[in-house]
Each structure stands twice: as structure tokens, then as C-alpha cells.
Amino acid sequence: MQHVCALADVPVGEGLRIDSVSPPIAVFRTEDDEVLAIDDTCTHQDASLADGWLEDCWVECPLHASRFDLRTGAVDAPPAKLPVRAHAVEVRDGEVWVALSDAVPHLPPGVTYEAS
Amino acid sequence: MTDPRRVVVVGASLAGLATARALRAAGYDGDVTVIGDEPHRPYDRPPLSKGFVAGTLSVDDLSLETDDDLALDWRLGERAVALDPGTRTVTLASGTLVPGDAVVVATGSHARRLPGPPLAGVHTLRTLDDALALRSELLPGARLVLVGAGFVGAEIASTARGLGLDVTLVEAAPSPLAGPLGVEVGAMVARLHDAHGVPLLTGVPVAGLAGRDRVSGVVLTDGRVLPADVVVVGVGSVAATDWLAGSGLTIEAGGVACDAAGSTDAPGIWAVGDVAAWHDPSYAGRRRIEHWTDSLQRPARTVAALLGGPVDDPLPAPYFWSEQYGVQVQFAGRRLGDETVTIEAGAPETGDVLAVYRRGETPVAVLGMNQPRLFGRIRRQLSTPVQEFA
Numbered sequence: 001m002q003h004v005c006a007l008a009d010v011p012v013g014e015g016l017r018i019d020s021v022s023p024p025i026a027v028f029r030t031e032d033d034e035v036l037a038i039d040d041t042c043t044h045q046d047a048s049l050a051d052g053w054l055e056d057c058w059v060e061c062p063l064h065a066s067r068f069d070l071r072t073g074a075v076d077a078p079p080a081k082l083p084v085r086a087h088a089v090e091v092r093d094g095e096v097w098v099a100l101s102d103a104v105p106h107l108p109p110g111v112t113y114e115a116s
Numbered sequence: 117m118t119d120p121r122r123v124v125v126v127g128a129s130l131a132g133l134a135t136a137r138a139l140r141a142a143g144y145d146g147d148v149t150v151i152g153d154e155p156h157r158p159y160d161r162p163p164l165s166k167g168f169v170a171g172t173l174s175v176d177d178l179s180l181e182t183d184d185d186l187a188l189d190w191r192l193g194e195r196a197v198a199l200d201p202g203t204r205t206v207t208l209a210s211g212t213l214v215p216g217d218a219v220v221v222a223t224g225s226h227a228r229r230l231p232g233p234p235l236a237g238v239h240t241l242r243t244l245d246d247a248l249a250l251r252s253e254l255l256p257g258a259r260l261v262l263v264g265a266g267f268v269g270a271e272i273a274s275t276a277r278g279l280g281l282d283v284t285l286v287e288a289a290p291s292p293l294a295g296p297l298g299v300e301v302g303a304m305v306a307r308l309h310d311a312h313g314v315p316l317l318t319g320v321p322v323a324g325l326a327g328r329d330r331v332s333g334v335v336l337t338d339g340r341v342l343p344a345d346v347v348v349v350g351v352g353s354v355a356a357t358d359w360l361a362g363s364g365l366t367i368e369a370g371g372v373a374c375d376a377a378g379s380t381d382a383p384g385i386w387a388v389g390d391v392a393a394w395h396d397p398s399y400a401g402r403r404r405i406e407h408w409t410d411s412l413q414r415p416a417r418t419v420a421a422l423l424g425g426p427v428d429d430p431l432p433a434p435y436f437w438s439e440q441y442g443v444q445v446q447f448a449g450r451r452l453g454d455e456t457v458t459i460e461a462g463a464p465e466t467g468d469v470l471a472v473y474r475r476g477e478t479p480v481a482v483l484g485m486n487q488p489r490l491f492g493r494i495r496r497q498l499s500t501p502v503q504e505f506a
């Protein structure tokens with residue numbers, strides 16, 4: 001597991017983009033105070049899911065409204081057609097730790113990141 | 117119509133496919149015939165003026181379909197030429213009759229053209245075939261003149277600039293984007309052209325095109341001629357209602373008149389997407405909403421009504437986005453034109469404005485440039501303005 005941020009950096013009901021891993025991930029804190037992490041980049045185009053709208057354990061992409069399940073990374077409906085990766089999260093002593101999925105990320109066409 | 121067994125959808129694109137998907141999602145297991153005059157399976161239009169013409173997206177990337185098998189009866193490359201609302205029968209150009217228990221009109225829009233005969237080098241952009249033709253002519257160094265500085269024109273300008281063309285925009289109206297955004301905010305968005313070295317001439321109508329076998333320039337009403345190797349005409353769109361001429365359906369605001377769920381004045385005939393002129397409680401009349409997200413999401417309500425169920429979920433505020441020079445422009449809400457506008461974050465100079473339109477204290481619309489997070493929050497707080505009838 002790697003340390004990505006402090007819990008206090010993520011307000012309840014919001015997401016935080018983590019650029020220290022590549023491709024970047026997004027850490028979300030749901031209204032029930034559950035902390036979940038998925039890839040930050042939408043699989044449709046280059047949008048940051050951390051900027052999206054969080055409802056229950058789904059985030060709606062800020063651009064074209066495909067929704068991703070924060071537990072599994074699954075997408076509900078087009079325009080995005082591929083899932084993002086979900087990453088295992090642990091919160092210890094107010095710090096957020098993540099074990100990155102080893103699956104291949106589905107980056108949108110034209111977007112590349114160096115693997116970290 | 118509470119128990120249809122055969123639904124005919126005319127128009128095989130975003131709204132037509134969303135209708136078919138919503139029918140299956142609602143558990144409808146009868147026949148669904150989808151008629152489309154383009155030879156292609158449903159594809160996405162917004163990238164045509166953006167990543168597709170830029171070359172970053174392929175034809176496969178444009179597909180709107182998923183792996184789910186919706187068990188649809190596709191009639192692609194077939195044009196509907198008539199509708200008889202009484203028998204709910206669609207006539208195809210081939211003469212084939214396609215009867216249904218319900219017919220959903222989803223024929224979208226056509227690009228509006230300039231009068232006069234076709235001329236090589238002059239394009240409009242609505243279809244994949246249009247985009248392929250345009251893409252082959254957008255060569256670095258070529259001189260491109262865009263007639264019309266609406267969203268599609270502005271996006272092509274930005275894409276072509278990125279490809280290294282010499283681009284000029286001409287707009288007949290004195291204020292670009294004033295219709296959708298208002299004069300002040302329209303000007304904020306349009307200044308992106310200036311910031312990227314693309315001249316925008318406003319208040320100058322086009323008199324005609326110069327050139328014999330191929331276009332050589334755009335002639336303005338003030339006598340100027342802008343030399344051009346390629347011209348794109350982006351002067352709006354016309355709802356594809358031509359084939360409904362003898363149907364007796366009411367055409368209003370240029371589209372097929374329907375209520376907020378898409379029901380037309382003929383029983384069993386529905387309209388969705390760009391072609392629909394929706395009843396909207398905030399306007400005195402009906403209006404078309406030519407936005408991608410609305411065309412995708414509204415058919416689920418139409419399907420609920422078509423299957424005889426309740427339609428009670430509130431209508432979300434109309435929403436569209438545009439992408440120009442790397443800036444994400446987003447707009448949601450219903451403007452009547454007399455709102456006050458305040459800038460709540462960013463600045464026009466830095467291209468990251470968040471502007472909120474209010475009637476009195478109440479936010480009714482919002483525009484964001486590269487402000488997805490704040491935009492998304494305000495978008496969900498918008499109220500529907502109510503038109504005051506004198």
C-alpha cells in the first residue's frame with residue numbers, strides 16, 4: 001500500500017485527484033464517510049472524475065454524465081463504455097493508503113501517462 | 117397506448133438508440149424497428165468537429181453502441197419518406213411500409229446551407245461523411261474561412277488552428293453566441309479566438325462565395341473578399357421534418373410539437389432529440405433543445421409515457437458543452453434574456469470563468485469555462501424560471 005493523502009484533505013461528499021501516482025487516481029469520501037478510490041481519468045475523454053458529482057457510491061463524470069461505481073469501477077451507460085480501475089483503500093490514523101490495481105487502465109483515446 | 121408490441125423508431129442516432137435502449141431497460145420485449153437513412157451504425161456527432169477532425173479519434177471511437185444485444189431490427193441506409201399517423205405506418209423510400217403500434221420520430225437535424233449550387237471546397241458538418249470530406253481538406257497552411265461563429269463553427273476553427281491552418285471566422289450577428297449565452301457572456305467565450313490568433317469578424321453578413329469550379333473566397337456584404345481554399349458553413353441546423361410534410365403533425369418552432377414527455381398531437385406518435393419542439397414550462401411556446409445530453413436522457417421519459425407508466429421525475433436543466441482551444445465550455449439552464457449575470461470565479465482573461473445567471477436571487481443558468489467542479493455544483497441548484505405572461 002502507498003500513502004496518498006490525509007483523510008482531512010478530502011471533504012465529505014467530494015473527490016480529490018492524486019497526481020503522485022500515474023495515471024492519476026481519485027479518492028472519494030461518500031456521505032456515509034466511506035473512502036473509495038478509482039482511476040481519475042474518465043475512459044471517454046480527458047475529464048477528471050474527482051471533479052464529478054458524487055452520489056451514494058457513484059460518481060458522475062463532470063463532462064458527459066457517464067457514472068462510475070466507486071466500488072468496482074464499472075460504468076453505467078455511454079458515452080463512456082469501459083470501466084475505470086478500482087483501488088483498495090485503507091484509512092489508518094487519519095491517513096489514506098491505497099493498493100493500486102494491477103489491471104491495465106483504460107485511458108481515453110489520445111491520453112497517455114507514464115506508468116508509475 | 118399501454119401495450120405496444122411493435123415500436124418503430126425513425127432516426128438511428130443518439131436519440132433513436134437511447135429510445136431503443138430505454139425500451140429494453142423498461143422490460144419491453146416486443147419488436148423494435150430502427151430506421152436510419154445513413155448507412156452507419158449509430159455514432160457520436162460532437163467529436164466530429166473536435167477530436168475526429170483533429171485525427172485523435174477513429175471511426176471506431178465514435179460508436180455509440182455497447183456490447184449489449186438490444187435485439188433490434190435495423191433498417192439502415194433506408195430513408196423514411198412519409199408517416200401516416202392514423203395507422204402509425206412509416207413509408208420508406210423503397211416503398212416498403214413499416215407499421216407500428218407506436219412511432220418515435222428521432223430524425224434530428226440537417227445542417228443549414230447557404231443558397232446557391234454546391235461548390236467544391238465548401239462544407240457543412242453534420243454527418244460522419246461530412247467530417248471525412250472535411251478532414252481530407254484541412255491541410256496545414258490552407259486558408260479556411262468559417263461562415264458562422266456558433267459553437268460548431270468555433271470548434272472547427274479551434275481544431276483547424278491546431279492543425280496549422282490559417283483560419284478566419286465571419287459572423288453576421290454583431291455579438292457572437294448572443295443567442296445561447298447572451299451578449300456579455302457570448303463575448304467572453306468568443307474572445308478565445310482572439311487569444312489564439314484567429315480573427316473573428318462580426319456584424320458582417322456574407323453576400324456569396326467566389327470561385328468557379330472550386331471556392332476561392334467568401335464575399336462579404338461590405339464588398340470585402342476573404343480568400344479561401346476551404347469554407348465551412350456553420351449557420352445552424354434545420355429539424356429533419358421534411359419527410360413529415362403530409363403527416364398532419366403540428367410543426368412548431370421548426371420542430372415536431374410535443375409535450376414535455378414527447379407525446380405529439382397524434383396518439384401513438386412521439387418525438388425525441390433534436391427534432392422535437394418540447395413544451396417547456398418556462399417558455400411561452402415550445403422550443404427545440406439541440407443538445408447531446410438532453411437527446412440522450414429525455415427518451416427514457418418518453419418511453420415511460422409510451423409504455424403507459426407515470427412520468428414524474430423532474431426535467432433536469434438543459435445542458436450542453438463545447439470544447440474550444442483546449443477549454444471546456446459548459447452551459448446549463450434556461451435563460452429568458454433578462455437575467456443578471458455575475459462572475460463567481462475566474463476571469464475572462466484567464467479563460468476560466470464561472471458565470472451565474474439569476475432572476476432576482478434565484479440562479480437559473482450557469483456557464484463555466486474550465487470550471488467543471490463548480491459548474492457541476494451550481495448546475496444542480498438551478499431553478500426553472502417562470503415566464504411572466506402579460
Ligand SMILES: Cc1cc2nc3c(=O)[nH]c(=O)nc-3n(C[C@H](O)[C@H](O)[C@H](O)COP(=O)(O)OP(=O)(O)OC[C@H]3O[C@@H](n4cnc5c(N)ncnc54)[C@H](O)[C@@H]3O)c2cc1C
Pocket residue numbers: 126127128129130131132151152153154161162163164165194195196197222223224225226241242243268356359388389390391405406407408409411435436437438439
Ligand atoms: C459537429 C457537431 C458537434 C456537436 N457538438 C456538440 C457538443 O459539443 N455538445 C452538445 O451538447 N451537442 C453537440 N452537438 C449536438 C448533438 O450532436 C445533437 O444534439 C444530437 O446529435 C441529437 O441527436 P438526435 O439523435 O436527435 O439527432 P441526430 O444525431 O441528428 O440523428 C438523427 C438521425 O436521423 C437520420 N434521419 C434524418 N431524416 C431521416 C429520415 N427521413 N429517414 C431516416 N433517417 C433519417 C439522420 O440521418 C441521423 O442519422 C453537435 C452536433 C454536431 C453536428
Ligand code: FES
Pocket residue numbers: 042043044045046047061062063064065066079080
Ligand atoms: S469525459 Fe467522461 S463521459 Fe465524457
